[in-house]
Amino acid sequence: MLASLKFVEKFISLPKVTKNININGIPTAISSYDIEKINPLLTRQGFEVDSVIKKGEGLETVVVGRIEKTEPHPNASKLQICQVNVGNNIINQIICGAKNARQGLYVAVALPSTKLPNNLEIKSSKIRDIESNGMLCSREELGLPIKADTDGDGIWEIEEDSQGGVSSSVLIHQLGKPIFEVLGISDTILELSVTPNRPDMLCHEGVSKELKAAFTYANIPFKLNEDNSYSNKISITEEKIKNDAINHSSVNCAGISFSAENHLGTPAFFMLIDSTQVKPSPAWLRILLENLGQNSINNIVDASNYILLAHGQPSHAFDLEKLSSQDPKSKKLILRKAKQGEKFTGLDGKERELNDTDEIISDIEGTQGLLGVLGGEHSKVTETTKKIVVEFANPNPVSVRRSSRRHARQTDASFMFEKGIDASARYQAAAEYLGLISSEQSIKPIYCGTVHSQNLNKKPEIKTEFPKIEIEFNSLAQEKILGAHIIDFDKQLNILKSLGFELSSIASQAFKVTVPSWRSHDIVGEADLVEEFIRVVGIDNVPSTPMISPTNVSYDDPHYKYLEKISARCTSLGYNEVISLHFMRTDDYEKLGLKSILSLGEPVALLNPIIGDEPLLHNTLIPDLLRKVTRNLGYGTKSGQLFHSCRTFQNYDVSGKRVFVQNGESIGLQKEFNQKIEDNLEYHYSQGYAYSREKTQEGRPVETPRLAGVVFGNKTEKTWQNSSETNWSLHDIIAHVTDLVTSLGSEISVVKISDTIDNSTECKFHPFAKALHPGRRVGFYILDENNQSISLGWAGELHPKTMRNYDIDVSCFVFEINIAVLIRSLSKPKNVKRRVAITQRFPTISRDFAFLIDDSVTAKELNEVVIKSLEPLIINETPALIQAVNIFDIYKGKNIAENKKSVAFHISLEPTERTFNDKDIQKITNTVIKAVTSELRGELRG
Template sequence: MLASLNFVERFITLPKVTQNININSKNISTTQYDLEKIAPLLTRQGFEVDSIQVWGAGLETVVVGYIEKIEPHPTAGKLQICQVNVGEATLRQIVCGAPNARADIYVAVALPSTKLPNGLEIKPSKIRDAESNGMLCARDELGLPTNKEIDGDGIWELDIDSQGGVPRKILENKIGYPIFYALNMTDTLLELSVTPNRPDMLCHEGVARELMAGFTYAKITFIKKKDAEFAAQVTLTEENIKADAIKNSRAKCGEISFTCENHLNIPAFFVLIDSIEVKPSPAWLRNQLEALGQNSINNIVDTSNYVLLAYGQPNHAFDLEKLSSQNPKEKQLILRNAKAGEKFIGLDSKERSLYEADEIVADIEGAQAILGVLGGEHSKVSSQSKKIVVEFANPNAVSVRRTSRRHGRQTDASFLFEKGVDVQKRYKAALEFFALISAESKNKPHYCSTIHSVNAQKKPMIVTQFNANEIEFNSHDQEKVLGANIIPYKDQLEIIESLGFTLKNESESKTKATVPSWRSQDIAGNADLVEEFIRIAGIDLVPSASFQSQAIVSHDDPQFAFNEKISSRCSALGYNEVISLHFMRADDHAKLSLNSINSLGEPVALINPIIGDEPLMHTTLIPDLLRKVSRNISYGIKSGQLFHSCRTFQNRDANGERIFNSNGESIGLHNELTYKLDNTLEYHYTHGYAYTKEESQTGRPVETPRLAGICFGNKSEKTWQNSAETLWSLHDIMAHVQEISRSVGVEISFARISDIENNSEFQFHPIAKALHPGRRVSFYIKDENNKSVSLGWAGELHPNTMRNFEIEVPCYVFELNIAILMHKTMLPKEVTQRVTNAQKFPTITRDFAFLLDEKITGKDLNDVVLNSIKDIIKSEVPAVLNSIKIFDIYRGKGMPENKKSVAFQISLEPTERTFTEKDILKLTKSIINNVTEKFNAELRGV
């Protein structure tokens, strides 16, 4: 809400301060609004002042001038040389090209140093050899709206009322004064945030009311103005209008009779006015509208806008005679829904094609207005208009909102209707409309009558009698809601009364409060009344009070804490955490070479995505991570690690039932999304996490927490300490995943995966095709029944995947289902594996190297070594095997074909005594014998 303080001052006086400014060596004392006393109140009361602007700020050096003499420019035909009095000792010479520049007029003079709104800076200059010390301005050069019909196309003549001017008598004494000041145009505009429950604050009367309550409590003096309304100047009353409106469904305006047919079943009434005189608005009205950024059109249109801005009552005036009808003496408007494709030209001269849902005001030819949104060009009030019909309809708020959005056009009227207007005050607004045009016309217009529209049942739809809501308000209500006695009951009542409530005291501690019409939507019970007085007094007055509650520490949902643990381990492993928008693209599955869009679970499509190519909620965190890697590379960051811990979503409940049957319809993915689900392992709908404690998760889409990580580029860079880079490897990322699982006490096992279904050797995984065939792995844990459950996967990106995501450095990725991991950690733990005794004897290590067949895997070797000493360390040489570490694998030069040299180190911790040479010999012998025998290997060194 843009509130003009000048406008508010029509209703109440506002506190002011006097300031002296020095312009053009004149000391001018100006009175300005005391914003310190106004803005903080509004903010505290719930209407944050977002910005404050002063209309005319920056134009203080544009002053009133008087052209004393004028002569043609000696060399330029169109220019004239003016001698202008700006209140200085001598006249100023200013060259001007405006056709209306002449002697004996008052003009706006921009003195040198003025910076005009269009950016032009005024400097003393020579124009075709004639000196010019300033500029005579047209209205538009000062950033003011210009109406060609009224303002012509020359400079601004300050004594013309319709141009916003003041009489010469006044100007005579204001020569050299800033024009905004001299013309009483200075205004302060506050941009207020108005909450949706307070549409009554979307007009200046509302702002005045709210300020009155604030001033009353803050003991700032003000006077409520009695002459704020024009109604006092006419004999017509609100009661007359109400009586006419409820009685008449037809009335005559001169010789033309008027009716309205209502197919929308909304309340509507129409005021008929004859013998109007359409002319430019008076200066005060024009300036008031222009300060608020509106254009002044003519007295009728401006009055319509004035009623809206003053009372929040939208209305629309039609030129009665321009309405089409079969009989020119019988005019009719019809409230109805538009026909699809019906054409309408609005006041903005744009042609629109209407929708069936649009509600319109039509004559027999077609739409004359979009109801509550925009008037029509054809029947608008023009200088020839004599008879008008002013519509006061109360369209449905939702309908107006949707219509206004459909047409991408929000007007002041539609905005007010969306928020809700005070229906009781419609009749008063109609009266003000008539009273204002009457007050500002010499030849008085004639009020003919007011009529209501009729619906199919011949019902009027309007009401003129309203019941007010009464609330019982008690003295103890304050303590109940606010926890303390903050202000006395008497003061509470005073505030409530100042807000327009009518009070009826029933006892010392009990009052009946009647809700004013403009608050009927919003005030329902006594908590509302507590809110009303504390909002005026300031919520800051509520004292803080500590809780007296049970200490409950066992009700936490575990996921937040679990996620913190996992995430801190990831960052300890060098990963940098990222966040995303949780969306996915429709072609991401193709880029990952998945069989279908449903391979990792059926994604949920948004009906109204905000990013056109990301219409799906993600089922996997991988595509987003890959895009982030690609972006890093484009920034020149060629190496790094990222992780993302986030929920994923699918269109299935925990039992596998589809939730949204028209999933993807609005974005054309409906068919694809109904593909059958693959066997999706850890992406299966049974592996989600229940985020509610509802009795059943049936009918609720599965949400699954996942963790994904990526290592791209180099593991370590060249430095002065380290002469070569190293690349990431599959074993790095496997170790990471192992450490992440261990950090929450879970041991995992590894298995190779295949992209071929029903592969006898390896488990199929839908993501396998996106990965390097030799470098991909899945992770398993044992569930409570000792069954292997897939936890997730890792691997190097396949070159195809790299190309699809524009990544040109090697990249290792993993993704885990955190719900499965969390479930596992909550099972009872086996603690037998933990070494809890402090070490007593020195650890012994021994190195071995063997020549092995290429096909022997690390696990094969590990198993044989382990078995070879297992029994010995149990009793004979009591020890714990710490590790079997392969530290060198050598192929190539000097090695036979298909052979490799593998070196490993075993580390043993004696548990009962220090090892003797004999003990060690026994162990090494057993290892050597077993390895050489089982693998037909050759010992290369011990």
């Protein structure tokens, strides 16, 4: 928010400081705003001053002058010798090369010792042997916007410049005085950081209200400038406009009947004015807009901008006679949804294609304005305009924001509507608008009347009742909320009064506080009132108090506890969590080797991406993790474990309807997005959520919580304890994912995956398989609530090509799982096995065996044979629990035949009914030997 202190002073006087400047050898007092007092107060109350711009600072020695005489330079045909009156009967001889320098011209003179904005320092010097004492300046040289029609061929012609607007009869008495002061250009502009909950601070009246409270508490003298309203200069009052808006559905304006239809349910009224004189705005208004970075258009348009900057009330004026209609004596504006593909040319001259979610104002032929965002070229106010219709609508902030972002056009009006306007002040804004244009015209415009818009049932679509928020506030609130006594209760009440709150006593030390309309967006309870006075006092006066009572966390998101638990488990497995923005690049799909950009579901494209080369909302977390691996490697970290738990997004709602029809058009991806989407397994939109507090999730992009992890480099490094480093393996990643899923009480199955579709039951297709090493990639499957096996995620080692694409030169394993699928599986009824721990009563027996067996026999086969052989024995003869069957040695080499190996394993059993004797132990030993020798052709060693 840019705040002009000169503008703020229209509402409240501000403290000033004075400094003396030497002009033509005479000390001259120059006053400026005391920002050393103002800025700390605004910052303390929550509005940081990001920068300060002082218009005219350092240019006090640029003064008003008049050329008394000119003559050609004897040594240069393109130069003139000008005798310039710079005040106090002082004539400076100045050499000038501007073609428009002439006798009698009032000019801006930079006296010697002046340093211009382009760092040129003016000194007395000789130009082609002729002495020159100063410089005649153009607007550009003084850092002012260039105006071709007023700058002429060179120097600034002050009297003729419509920006100055000061006649010669005035300028003759201002010779030698600082030109920025004479023309009213001097100003101090503050760039304020305004929090989203304070839209009232996006206008100068709002800033003045905050400063009023600050000055009151800080005992800084000030006075309110009551005579700042233009509406008190005309007979048309706010109440008159409001009554007309309530009672009239049509009005006759100089022979033209006007009405308005409303198909949007948006409150709106329209004021009609005849006999307008469209001309350049007065100097003070143009200078004000220019200082705040805006262009002056004409007095009608500038009046709208003034009301917006002054009071935070947007409006838009249409040329009534330019509106299309079947009958030229009957005009109509319609608030409606745009038609898909409808064209609209805005005031910026750009043609836009609308879609059916845009809200517009139209006549019977086409769009005349993008509601709350931008007016139309066709019906704009020009010099020929005589009759205008001024729109005061309250569009839906969400609709305004969507249209503004979609069409890449954010205006001051759209920004105000997005944040929230004070709807109760709309009628006063209309009166102010009428008063402003009336006060600046020699022939007073004629107020024709005001009409409401009508809905499809012919009922008024207008808002006239504004309920007040009332809060009970007592002297105990401070201690209860802040935990300390900061200021007395009467001082609290005085601060609230100074901020515009109304107070009425309801009991001893208790008041009913009525919230002002401009604060109805963020003040709802007692704690907010405490925050109000503590902002003014200073939050640094609140003592630090430790919390001594236990607190219970209440999760807004019911899934949050699962996300927290699985993230904590990930951390316990050695992973470090990363936090990133939700964006990805368009070439990430190509780098991963995926079949198409739609392989993982259609991403959402951003119209105005924060990061230029990342225009998509991510639908997978892998690319961002891989870039972080690359960055770690670049910083010398050659191994590590990273994970990211985050939402991903798709351009489909939960019912399978595309949300943004023009998605990706601005970055050339519309053609790709229009392709048919393949089966996306856990990346399909049906496997996510649409997080929303609204009643329906239709029309909102699916947001799917995912967990992704990456391990890179070595699992353990070579140290004095380890003779060599240990590498990560696919089995490590499978174990990690299994552990994560088990920690939430679910189970998964592991299946090989492929990047081609076939009918094999042992290998399933997955789009991400293309990015992984062909022999080291698996998919994870889980049973859903219907006992159907669905894809949960995948894991694998990166393909060498993928690693090259991301500049990774060490071994790298990755995984990604869909948390939404996992959480859904938790609701499925499970067969829970009850396990009872019994204290061991009998001593465990254990035996070691060593067999010579075929090299092809696996550990799994050996384990199964041993356990299967013992089961009948321990059930019928020697009741026991098998505690372990562990292989502890495998040997191949000297004295071992080819295709054979020596395997030593250990078994242990826990008796359950009696202590085993030697006979029992021998039965167990014989059973194991017999099973291994007969079924695996093993030979007992030793």
